[in-house]
Amino acid sequence: MFNFITLRSLKNRAFTSLLCILSIALSVMLYLGIQRVRKGAEDGFTHTISQTDFIVGAKGGALNLLLYSVFHLGSPVNNVRMSSYEEIKNLPGVKWTIPMSLGDSYKGFRVVGTDQNFFEHYRFRKDKKVELIEGQIPNGVFDVVIGAEVAKRLKHKVGDDIVLTHGIQSEGLYHHEKTPFKIVGILKNTETPIDKSVYVTLHGMEAMHIGWETGVPSDESIDPNRYLPENLEIKQITSFMVGLKNRIAILKLRRFIDQYEAEPLMAIIPALTLQEMWQTLSYVEKVLTLVGLAVLLVGFLTIIIALYTSINERRKEMSIFRSLGAHPWQIFGLILYESFLLVFFGIILGVIFLYGFMVGLKPILEAEFSLFLEITALSKDEWSFILLLLVIAPLIGFIPGFRAYKNSLRDGLS
Amino acid sequence: MSFLKIESLEFKYPKGPTILSIPHLSLEEGQGLFLYGPSGHGKSTLLNLIAGVLAVTSGEISIGETKLHQLSAGKKDKWRGDNLGYVFQQFNLIPYLSIFENIMLPCQFSKERKLKTSDKEIHELIERMNLSSFIHRPVKDLSIGQQQRVALCRALVGKPKLLLADEPTSALDEKNTTELMNLLKEERAKNQLTTIFVSHDLRLKPYFDIHHSLVDLNQSKLSDSKMEAQNV
Numbered sequence: 001m002f003n004f005i006t007l008r009s010l011k012n013r014a015f016t017s018l019l020c021i022l023s024i025a026l027s028v029m030l031y032l033g034i035q036r037v038r039k040g041a042e043d044g045f046t047h048t049i050s051q052t053d054f055i056v057g058a059k060g061g062a063l064n065l066l067l068y069s070v071f072h073l074g075s076p077v078n079n080v081r082m083s084s085y086e087e088i089k090n091l092p093g094v095k096w097t098i099p100m101s102l103g104d105s106y107k108g109f110r111v112v113g114t115d116q117n118f119f120e121h122y123r124f125r126k127d128k129k130v131e132l133i134e135g136q137i138p139n140g141v142f143d144v145v146i147g148a149e150v151a152k153r154l155k156h157k158v159g160d161d162i163v164l165t166h167g168i169q170s171e172g173l174y175h176h177e178k179t180p181f182k183i184v185g186i187l188k189n190t191e192t193p194i195d196k197s198v199y200v201t202l203h204g205m206e207a208m209h210i211g212w213e214t215g216v217p218s219d220e221s222i223d224p225n226r227y228l229p230e231n232l233e234i235k236q237i238t239s240f241m242v243g244l245k246n247r248i249a250i251l252k253l254r255r256f257i258d259q260y261e262a263e264p265l266m267a268i269i270p271a272l273t274l275q276e277m278w279q280t281l282s283y284v285e286k287v288l289t290l291v292g293l294a295v296l297l298v299g300f301l302t303i304i305i306a307l308y309t310s311i312n313e314r315r316k317e318m319s320i321f322r323s324l325g326a327h328p329w330q331i332f333g334l335i336l337y338e339s340f341l342l343v344f345f346g347i348i349l350g351v352i353f354l355y356g357f358m359v360g361l362k363p364i365l366e367a368e369f370s371l372f373l374e375i376t377a378l379s380k381d382e383w384s385f386i387l388l389l390l391v392i393a394p395l396i397g398f399i400p401g402f403r404a405y406k407n408s409l410r411d412g413l414s
Numbered sequence: 415m416s417f418l419k420i421e422s423l424e425f426k427y428p429k430g431p432t433i434l435s436i437p438h439l440s441l442e443e444g445q446g447l448f449l450y451g452p453s454g455h456g457k458s459t460l461l462n463l464i465a466g467v468l469a470v471t472s473g474e475i476s477i478g479e480t481k482l483h484q485l486s487a488g489k490k491d492k493w494r495g496d497n498l499g500y501v502f503q504q505f506n507l508i509p510y511l512s513i514f515e516n517i518m519l520p521c522q523f524s525k526e527r528k529l530k531t532s533d534k535e536i537h538e539l540i541e542r543m544n545l546s547s548f549i550h551r552p553v554k555d556l557s558i559g560q561q562q563r564v565a566l567c568r569a570l571v572g573k574p575k576l577l578l579a580d581e582p583t584s585a586l587d588e589k590n591t592t593e594l595m596n597l598l599k600e601e602r603a604k605n606q607l608t609t610i611f612v613s614h615d616l617r618l619k620p621y622f623d624i625h626h627s628l629v630d631l632n633q634s635k636l637s638d639s640k641m642e643a644q645n646v
Contacts, residue, residue, distance in 0.1 A: 004522055012510030316505045324523040325495015412467040
């Protein structure tokens, strides 16, 4: 009986019903969408670097070390001696290390001096490796590999010669004009800061700074022999990443590094620091969730208003139902069922919207915001949210329902 | 043994004065009662009491085997759905249902009435009411005369034991009134249908066996305005 009447009644007020359904659909889509974007942003952020147990750099702020080593933001206060790096690299528990030497740029993109370990051991988004779409990894002193974003923006190809800039200001004053580099490879898109970086060898980093001891280029010509790898002595790096053979050694090794005697060093666990950093951004999350809930509230209010205003127009209708044997509680139930159905259809439409938008916006989110949204089935949390809405749904019919109940008691058959 | 029997009936709203007081009223099965008189003499109160929407303050109402004054509100609702046909003054139809859906509505509310009737009987009824040509049309396509015929048709679906009609012709012109009254007369004769028909149109008196003026019937002498005030 309820289905027979309610469906036709809602159809009769198609426009208002549709608006109610739409407002619920939009709020459901927005709420679930916000949660997914939030999750995607968090995952994307915390998965910028994976499988690295430590990042080691000069003593200073943990956040700063993470920012300049992983996100290539800001700059280090001090460097790490090559001898320290060598010692830690050869400790028994260490499986691999990735040295990094920072401080130069190329047209606003950061230059990173590293070695083949970076291509072999660096992981992001759990287990993704850095890969080339073209060419090979840098081997020679003046070889350079560029990130996907750099290649795309500057329209560079393998074989192009480029001149790097001293310092990290986007408009650096001095360029390493005497030491042009040749692009030997282009990296595959990773949607991490890697895309906006340029990779050279540690030797290359050393070589381009020959004659720059005073901080500015000298006018003297440099003996080309000095550029040969065997003649290049690497004295320091900026920081390095460490992978351990066994995670159990983490605490012990961390203590060793933090108390390192030769120079003040510190070790951070990137997963932890990333998490801490994300926590500092959690107010954004809360605001977004609050916005989603507010929109939902507006959706519910729309239904209450729509049903409530319809109650007066439908007094005669309720009277007819009464004459046919409907109990006032059935009239009440009828309104509750209407609000339930509106929310129910709203949720279905909202979920359809959600997936529609995810499919539609996926490429844009990935390209513009480096945001990865996996199109997955509804999660357990999302199902509980929907279930909660379905429980609340008939409750929002209470106010108009009670009004209809009282009306039908008072009106009787008239 | 009377089919409908009212004995020392009194009705008042809590803390209000007595609105309706009927010492005695009875009807045999199949009889038609014509109630007339100006509005405001407890007409709608009486109909609501007989329909089991209101509960008597004191006294008895028995219809057939059922002692209505002893039933709970919920039981009275069920009894009404199963046994009563009701025709309002106007706006009898649910606007968003088709004519046919409106006619079949009693069967949505009462299983008993659904079981008591068959598709064949319903289509014959629709045929007799001259409604077959537009049963699947929306309500708004009908004239008021046609709407009242649909209302009568709905009230008769599933063979109710009692028909209550609350001034069903007051919005109709003479031609439509005559048509509706003749249809009602035929259906009543066919089914031995006990009927209470309220109207202020005294020309309709001859269609019924018993005639009462509400002014005489109701011993409570409240003025119209007082009655209205009690009803709000």
